[in-house]
Amino acid sequence: MTDMNWIAIGHLSDIPRRGARCVTTPKGRIAVFRTVDDAVFAVVDRCPHKKGPLSQGIVHGHSVTCPLHNWVISLEDGTAQGADEGATPTLPLRNEDGALFISLDTLSLPADLAAE
Amino acid sequence: MTQKLVIIGNGMAPGRMLEELLEKAPGLYEITIFNAEPRVNYDRIMLSPVLSGEKAYEDIIIHDDAFYAYHGITLHKGAKVTTIDRAAKTVTAENGITAPYDKLVIATGSTPVIIPVPGADLPGVLAYRDLDDVSRMLEIARNGGRAVVIGGGLLGLEAAYGLKRQGMEVSVVHLMPTIMERQLDPAAAYLLEKALADRDITILTKANTKAILGTDEVEAVVLDDGRVLPADLVVMAVGIRPSAQLAKEAGLEVNRGIVVDDGMRTSDPAIYALGECAEHRGQCYGLVAPLYESAKVLADRLSGGQGEYHGSVTSTKLKVTGVNLFSAGDFSEGEGREEIVLRDASAGIYKRIILKDNCILGAVMYGDVADGPWYFDMLKRGTDVSELRATLIHGQAFQGGGEAKDPAALVAGLPDDAEICGCNGISKGKIVAAIREKGLTTLADVRAHTKASASCGSCTGLVEQVMALTLGEAYRPAVVEPVCGCTDLGHDDVRRLIRAKGLKTIPAVMQELEWKTSCGCAKCRPALNYYLVCEYPDEYADDYQSRFINERVHANIQKDGTYSVVPRMWGGVTSSAELRAIADVVDKFAIPMVKVTGGQRIDMLGVRKEDLPDVWADLGKAGFVSGQAYAKGLRTVKTCVGSQWCRFGTQDSTGLGIRIEKFMWGSWTPAKVKLAVSGCPRNCAESTCKDIGIICVDSGYEIHFAGAAGLDIKGTEILGTVKTEDEALEHVVALAQMYREGARYLERIYKWAKRIGYDEVRAQIMDDAEKRKGYFERFVFSQKFAQVDPWSERVSGKDKHEFKPMAVIAQAAE
Known part of the structure; x- marks a missing residue:
């Protein structure tokens, strides 16, 4: 973990509870979620179903419902819940007393993301 | 030779440390204490009971003067230390007293944060x-x-x-x-x-x-x-801030607090820090339990031991008599969590346990906190709870299988005067009395005798539960389709209970109606939000995070994540100035497509989210407001040109359409509502397939409702005919309000009307003037809070965060 490049993206309070904000990166758009219990998750802002922007969905528990076709995606591991199959990549995120950092090191698919 | 130990501060942490030290190594040190407060050591946590009058100062003293005398400790009361001379190893107080030390403990505590507003320094x-x-x-x-x-x-x-x-x-x-x-x-x-x-x-x-x-x-x-x-x-x-100024001036390492290692030692090996002024592994603690743990470590170190402090997880209890509240551990970050929630509304109990990798990470409890220490203990030990999981939430004493909660318990908790049937004003007590006195056993009987659920029928589920409660095993309620997986209650029951119990927030509904999840899902949250907006238009603060994206950003999301923008064109009438403004916006923002909608408006498609506020600003300058083409609310009032131009027109259909639209815009409804006004029975505005339609005739206005031209195709039903435009408006508005109050979320008018019966709608709107006026007035009241143009609100800065990225990372880090 210590070898990773951590990039500051802002503060917990920038994100509404049960909401999300986006981070624009050279590797595509990242959605950063804050859940009702103040947990924070970073996932690629793209539903595995039809590339819907997950950041725009309704956040409940540790999941988000995609605004396009109501797939429910786990924020913890990016997998589709229920009968749907697929996963969206998640990113390492560090929360230091509310100061948020993400690492893009594990993302290796800029070309795919650029399709957005 | 006896070593000299000096302690700056005489709060609870150094107090505890002293006790430990005196027990471990009596006589090892010659001890001097400087206390800025003019008194002995007292239990600061117990200040609240002193304030409330439940305890006196004498009750909360930890160490009295005799304690210090007995142990030969020198205590300087009211002596604030102002300098530490690390080279000479002395401290000096404001009143001139100087003391040499071999070991120094800084326990200066914290100072309250005073927010710097004007008047903050006033007496009082x-x-x-x-x-x-x-x-x-x-x-x-x-x-x-x-x-x-x-x-x-x-x-x-x-x-x-x-x-x-x-x-x-x-x-x-x-x-x-x-x-x-x-x-x-x-x-x-x-x-x-x-x-x-x-x-x-x-x-x-x-x-x-x-x-x-x-x-x-x-x-x-x-x-x-x-x-x-x-x-x-x-x-x-x-809030509090660690008092680290003295240490900082002495050149010790200070972040938020005085930095200490696992042995509570500062950057100077002869100096330790303890209590709220210390910062250990980036954490400053303000609660007593962790301070006591670190005090123990420090006492060990001072007596020659090698104890280490590794940080603490904390728990909180609120000292308000009669309020039982417990919170422990961490539920603020991390991945891979699960939660277990238990709610018992009638007993006012809420428990939530957060698990990760089969260990308890945090717990919040309200009402019944008896098991708080049990959970906290397992949390601290990192106990694997997978064996206990099924019954964990029920607590330590729980044995055997769990009880099944059913909605009847909620009804059982309602008082006798709680209204069950709103249409007919029938209370729970009346239904129970009728069942008992008349020996009723079927729903039909109860309806016949009490009229409960005999009108719109939306309270059927509740009436059945009252029957089940009164009759016991003799009655089996029909199966109700629940709103979603978070509850066993159906939409009608939820609405009715929101009213009966006066629930005014989403957390209130979820608690009192015993939701099975902590914050609902994408199905129930928008529904609850609507029910509350409808029920309490003046009091309820709309929960934007419970709205679908379109209603949150006031535009329609498209398949590629861009948005479409539709300004309101009252009655479908526009002008050269408006069209020019639209053309300019389309050019300026390179909007890829412009299209005429089925509701007689213009749709701009492919607008980037970040551009929305600027697009709205330009449209706003031309006088446009949001067309709410995204809303479960009033959409459009389609019109034909009517008597103003048409040779067949009988009434001013365009004028009436605009009047209705200006009256009703902004209102939220269970599902979208589309209207039309046609100037003659040729029906060019297609009124007979709308949610509500008007067909103008020579003698007045024929009002239609419950049409559909989407997934289903259905011609309208006729509500009735009225003579004047004013009456037409009143009837249309009253019908819309009846629908707003009675329909299930996402249920269009044609489905709702079919469910409750077309005649019921006619009876309430056409035949019952008092009911109609009541509906009308409630709609008018609600509009006072609903008619705010969401676009101009956002142009002037509301919800700014919605439209901007949180951060922009230009270059991938290497």
Whole structure:
């Protein structure tokens, strides 16, 4: 973990509870979620179903419902819940007393993301 | 030779450390203590019971003068240390006393944060920190009057409770949306707020203090939104800051607090720091348990041991008599969590346990906190709870299988005068009495005798539950389709119970109706939000995070994540100026497609989210407002040109359409509502397939409803005919309000009307003038709060965060 490049993206309070904000990166758009219990998750802002922007969905528990076709995606591991199959990549995120950092090191698919 | 130990500060942490040290190594040190406060060591945590009058100062003393004398400790009271000379190894106090040390412990504690608003230095503005503060508060409280507590955290709420007990009128002003947000989730905060409200303590959330007014002493607190709260006493309880100034001036390493290692040692090997002034592994603690743990480690070190402190997880209890609240551990970050939630509304119980990798990570409990220490113990030990999991939430004493909760329990908890059938004004007591006196056993009988659920039928589920309750096994209620997986209740029951129990927030609904998840899902949250908006238009604060994206950003999301923008064109009428403005916007923002909609408006497709506020700003300058083409609300009123131009037109259909649209725009409804007004029976505006339609005839206006031309195709039903335009408006609006109050979320008018019966709608709107006027007036009232153009609101800065990325990372880090 210590070898990773951590990039500051802002503060917990920038994100509404049960909401999300986006981070624009050279590797595509990242959605950063804050859940009702103040947990924070970073996932690629793209539903595995039809590339819907997950950041725009309704956040409940540790999941988000995609605004396009109501797939429910786990924020913890990016997998589709229920009968749907697929996963969206998640990113390492560090929360230091509310100061948020993400690492893009594990993302290796800029070309795919650029399709957005 | 005896070593010299000097301790700066005489609070609870060094007090505990002394006890440990004296037991481990009596006589090892010659001890000198400097205390800035003019008294012995007392239990600061017990200040709240002193304030509330439940304890006296004498009750909370930990070490009296005899203790220091007995152990040969020199205690300088009222002596504030101002310098540490590390080279000479001495400390010097304000009053000139100097003491040499071999080992020094800094335990200067913390200072309360005073928010720098005008008037913060007025007499009568107090912190809540030491006995002097409490004495001053008690003095002011003797005359009664009003107190405003700034800060709805643990301390602030305890202060509020204490002052209330002392006879003051108390308000708590809190910046965040829920109180004690660091320890409590919204559900538990709701219960706490309710309990405090029951004790006549007013809680104002999302309230930011702007200034404190007064000339010689405090008179009032002014909030950002302009509200003025009269006050004879203001208590600031917004937080604490480690007192590290002395250490900093002595050149020790200081971040937020004085940095210590696992042996509680500062950057100078002869100096230790302990208590609220210390910072260990980046953490400063303000609760007593971790301070006691570190005090023990320090005592060990000072007596030659090698003890290590590894940080603590903390738990919180609120000292308000009759309020049982427990919060422990961490539920603020990390991945891979699960939660277990238990709610029992009738008993006022809420429990939530957060698990990760089969270990307890945190727990929040309200009402029944008996198992708090049990959970906390397993949390600290990292106990694997996979074996206990199924019954974990029921607590330590729980044996055997869990009880099944059913909605009947909710009905059982309703008082006899709670209204079950709103249409006919029938209370629970009346139904129970009728069943008993007349020996009724079927729903049809109950309907015949009481009229309960005989009109719109939306309370059928509740009536059945009253029957089940009264008749016991003899009655089996019909299966109701639940709103979603988070509850067993159906839409109608949820709505009815929101009314009967006066529930006014989403956390309140989820708690009282025993939701099975902590914050619902994408199905129930928008529904609850709508029901509350509809029920309490003036009081309810719309929860944007519970709205579908289109209603949150006031545009329609498209498959590629861009948005479409549709401005309102009243009655479908536009002008050259409006068209020019649209053309300019399309050019300026390179909008890829412009299309005419089925509702006689213009749609701009492919707008980037970031551009939305600028697009709206330009459209707003031309006089456009949001067309709400995205809303479960009033969409369009389609019109034909009517008597103004058409040779067949019988009435001014365009004018009436515009009038209706201007009257009804902005209203939220269970599902979208589309209207049309045609000027003659040729019906060019296609009124006969709309949710509500009007066909003008020579003698007046024929009102239609319950049409559909989407997934289903269905011609309208006729509601009736009225003579004047005013009557037409009143009937249309009343019908819309009846639908708003009665339909299930996402249920279009044609489905709702079919379910409750077309005749029922006619009976209430056409035949019952009093009912109709009631509906009309409630709609008008609700519009006072709904008719705000969401576009101009956002152009002027509302919800700015929605439209901007949180951060832009230009270059991938190498």
